[in-house]
Amino acid sequence: MGMNTPRRSSAPPLRSPTGQRRGDPATLDTPTPSTPRGTTALQARGVTVRYGATTVLEAVDLDVRHGEVLALVGPNGAGKSTLLGVLTGDVDATDGKVEVLGRPLEEWRLRDLARERAVLAQEHHVSFPFPVGDVVRMGRSPWRGRPEEDDDDAAVADAMGVADITHLAARPFGVLSGGEKGRTSFARILAQRTGVLLLDEPTAALDLGHQETVLARARAQADAGAAVVVVLHDLSLAAAWSDRIVLLDRGRVAAEGAPADVLRAPLLSEVYRYPVDVLPHPVSGELLVLADRSAARTAPLEETP
Numbered sequence: 001m002g003m004n005t006p007r008r009s010s011a012p013p014l015r016s017p018t019g020q021r022r023g024d025p026a027t028l029d030t031p032t033p034s035t036p037r038g039t040t041a042l043q044a045r046g047v048t049v050r051y052g053a054t055t056v057l058e059a060v061d062l063d064v065r066h067g068e069v070l071a072l073v074g075p076n077g078a079g080k081s082t083l084l085g086v087l088t089g090d091v092d093a094t095d096g097k098v099e100v101l102g103r104p105l106e107e108w109r110l111r112d113l114a115r116e117r118a119v120l121a122q123e124h125h126v127s128f129p130f131p132v133g134d135v136v137r138m139g140r141s142p143w144r145g146r147p148e149e150d151d152d153d154a155a156v157a158d159a160m161g162v163a164d165i166t167h168l169a170a171r172p173f174g175v176l177s178g179g180e181k182g183r184t185s186f187a188r189i190l191a192q193r194t195g196v197l198l199l200d201e202p203t204a205a206l207d208l209g210h211q212e213t214v215l216a217r218a219r220a221q222a223d224a225g226a227a228v229v230v231v232l233h234d235l236s237l238a239a240a241w242s243d244r245i246v247l248l249d250r251g252r253v254a255a256e257g258a259p260a261d262v263l264r265a266p267l268l269s270e271v272y273r274y275p276v277d278v279l280p281h282p283v284s285g286e287l288l289v290l291a292d293r294s295a296a297r298t299a300p301l302e303e304t305p
Contacts, residue, residue: 035101037067041196041227042117047086047096049079049251056082057251060096066195069218069228071238074248075272080231081122083248084200087229088119100196114142117196118189122204122231126173132184133169136160139191148193155191162217163187164210178205186214197221199230203237215241235289239263247271263287 035041042064049057057079064070064087072080085091087098089105098105101116108116118139126135136159140152160166163183168176173184182205189197199218203211215230219241222228232238238245238259245262247255249271255262268276268289275295279288 035066035195035225037065037225039066040064041066041101042087042229043099044083044087045097047083047098048094049082049086049091050094055251057086057093060248060251060253062087062246062253064196064227064229066225066227067222068243069222069230069241071242071245072229072231072248073233073235073238073245074254077250078248078271079251080248081200084198084229084231088117088198089113090119111142114192114194116194117198118192118194120185120189120197120199120202122200129172129174131170132165132173132176133160135173135184136165136187136191139188142192151193155193156187159187159190162190162213164213179207179210182206183210183214186217190217195226197226197228197230199228201231201233203232203234211237235263235268236287239287239289259287263289265292 040063042062044060044062047057047060047062048055060079060083062083072083074080082091086093086096089098089108100108100113130138133156137152137156139159140149140155143149143152157166160169163186165180165183165187168180168184173181176184182202186199186202189199197218202214202218206214211234215237218228218230222243230238230242242259244257245255245259246253247262247267254271255267263278265276265278268278269292275292277290277292279290280286281288
């Protein structure tokens with residue numbers, strides 16, 4: 001599908017906590033969460049999800065902290081989106097518990113929860129032909145009737161600028177390309193202005209420039225104190241933008257830690273059942289995760305049970 005070239009602002013490029021350049025998306029007025037960095041925003045303990053005889057997640061423990069980007073990675077069917085669904089409350093766990101800001105998830109009223117965390121779903125559906133500007137404004141609904149409602153116009157305008165969709169404001173959501181729908185949905189959760197972001201494959205259907213812009217914004221939110229969870233398939237993007245990575249395999253946590261500790265070729269080759277190579281970028285030193293096609297030619301693809 002067609003994509004528009006990312007618009008770049010004159011703002012200085014974002015940088016990681018180590019000073020490394022992270023991209024240069026448009027600026028967004030990001031409120032700093034009141035919760036101190038490093039404290040736990042979400043906690044999952046012993047989370048198991050079964051559908052009949054099929055176990056999708058088994059005994060998963062997870063901590064999501066303010067001030068960091070946590071990437072969930074793994075092959076198809078590993079349980080990434082299911083785990084994110086448990087964290088959002090959209091998927092019921094068979095066993096285990098989830099806490100949000102120290103309170104059991106089931107004790108939260110939906111409206112109160114929506115002022116604390118925003119969710120970007122994997123699929124982007126709107127039932128009626130709302131224009132893009134109205135879809136983004138839906139992110140402000142949790143603040144209706146509160147003093148924060150005065151910020152609605154600024155929050156919507158800033159979010160649309162970051163997502164590069166200002167020029168689409170009057171276009172019906174249903175006629176957008178897949179990438180434009182994804183960017184509109186991302187703008188909606190930015191406009192919500194919460195301290196926790198849960199993003200399910202936010203770079204799907206996006207071109208290279210918009211992938212970088214979206215993840216740079218997620219990085220900036222975390223640097224401002226937010227807790228960010230992002231499901232990614234591109235392991236090089238996970239290496240570049242996350243503080244921690246959780247690698248899932250067949251519903252279990254295969255590894256957790258810093259990108260350099262998790263993204264190791266032997267482990268990835270085992271989990272993905274395909275030869276993988278991990279190399280440093282010749283300029284930045286960031287990890288590049290690539291299919292080892294030379295090895296694949298001599299080793300048949302292992303079938304997943």
